Amino acid sequence: MLDANMKAQLAAYLERMTQPVEIVASLDDTPASADMQALLEDIAEASARITVTETRGGPQRTPSFQINRPGETTGPRFAGLPMGHEFTSLVLALLQVGGYPPKVEQALLEQIRALDGDFDFEVYVSLTCHNCPDVVQALNLMAVQNPRIRATMIEGGLFQQEIEERRIMGVPTVFLNGTFFGSGRMSLEEIVAKVDSSAGEREAKKLSAKEPFDVLIVGGGPAGAAAAVYAARKGIRTGIASERFGGQVLDTLGIENFISVKETEGPKFALALEEHVRHYDVDIMNLQRAKALRPGALVEVELESGATLKAKTVILTTGARWRNINVPGEQELKNKGVAYCPHCDGPLYKGKRVAVIGGGNSGVEAAIDLAGIVRHVTLIEFDTKLRADEVLQRKLRSLPNVEVIVNAQTTAITGTDKVDGLTVRDRAGGEEKRVELEGVFVQIGLVPNTEWLKGTLELSRHGEIVVDAKGQTSVPNVFAAGDCTTVPFKQIVIAAGDGAKAALAAFDHLIRN
Known part of the structure; x- marks a missing residue:
């Protein structure tokens, strides 16, 4: 799973561990489990302090694994393969469970340890999201510091059924004890302050x-x-x-x-x-x-x-x-199909139809990135022409699954509990057109x-x-x-x-x- 360079770097990091660590994996016969098994073997080889135990099936999400201290069962859990941006989250979890102190102010650590109650956090991520690791790492740290706190990272692309059932349209999205807790970037301080009402x-x-x-x-x-x-x-x-x-x-x-x-x-x-x-x-x-x-x-x-x-x-x-377009449906459907970060939320729309509003550099770059993931992209620009750099426009025009609509005003985003389309008005003739889709990415400055x-x-x-x-x-x-x-x-x-x-x-x- 890991190349020689990554194995060497991992082994160097794990030398900082001072305590033994037990990894308990829940696997099955799927390719994703095979990949996870290979990753865990590489991790075990990187440090003599780490042991790996495998189980088949069970009540846990499969494939997943939990990082525990010996005799404990409350360590951070990863459901899915924590690669990409989440590999750092995995390494930090190993280090902290293994006794390496986190770089956090002592007062905040004491506040986490003093939290009274049982907290079961679930955070849904995509591996291309650069905001997700901060949330995952914060929740993992809390789970290491307080045995009454549990934290599970869930890769949305692998557990797509949960994404649909919980109607998650943006990442990171956090649930606490089965109830929606928050979405978007959150720091450790923000999360602690939210659960510690008197802070x-x-x-x-x-x-x-x-x-x-x-x-x-x-x-x-x-x-x-x-x-x-x-x-x-x-x-x-x-x-x-x-x-x-x-x-x-x-x-x-x-x-x-x-x-x-x-x-x-x-x-x-x-x-x-x-x-x-x-x-x-x-x-x-x-x-x-x-x-x-x-x-x-x-x-x-x-x-x-x-x-x-x-x-x-x-x-x-x-x-x-980010500037809002201020049309009906935008605020009501934010994080339910209306998004502002294609890098974070794009993977959730794999195989679906999306629109990008804005024809500047940000909008065209977003359309290019999304075109490699989604089924179709509709780029909507208010002006009579795109304003992005010519090199970006040439790349955009080369993509077969992108349609560009210029001189068009978005008048509404539609949907009940999630986006199902939008309407645009031709600024020249006044005609309105409906575009059926599942996601809207706003990129207008x-x-x-x-x-x-x-x-x-x-x-x-x-x-x-x-x-x-x-x-x-x-x-x-x-x-x-x-x-x-x-x-x-x-x-x-x-x-x-x-x-x-x-x-x-x-x-x-x-x-x-």
């Missing part, structure tokens, strides 16, 4: 008691991370409050244009951003969504949690999110995360924060950087540079005032 109130009190910062950054994407590093290097009291560290980068698959980094993936890049910030004396406050900005000699930022943070200067780096600032500082007609050459906003002591501002060309490298510039401007403001 939010405790955290809000702790945040409100903090002393004022010299620089408070709101938003944890590339702009926010760069601002935090540059501010901290000046030796001033720096804090960063973010809903999720990494921001939109977490939803980006391939990054090939960040200078000096030839190629990487969004989640890896986001992790590197956070690690760089943590290298300095920066107070990182995760899972914090800003609610209001109150200007003054000390600027106040009110959070959705009820906490209020104070600072001499504030840098807003709240970024942007970004909208800045600035609604909470309306009426507080100057915004452009597109909702972007108006800034000058130094990142200064219309409000004294408040700066902004990145995709949420009027700075043109929304790129990671530009956002990072803007964040650094805003931090230097804030520091200059502090020493002059």
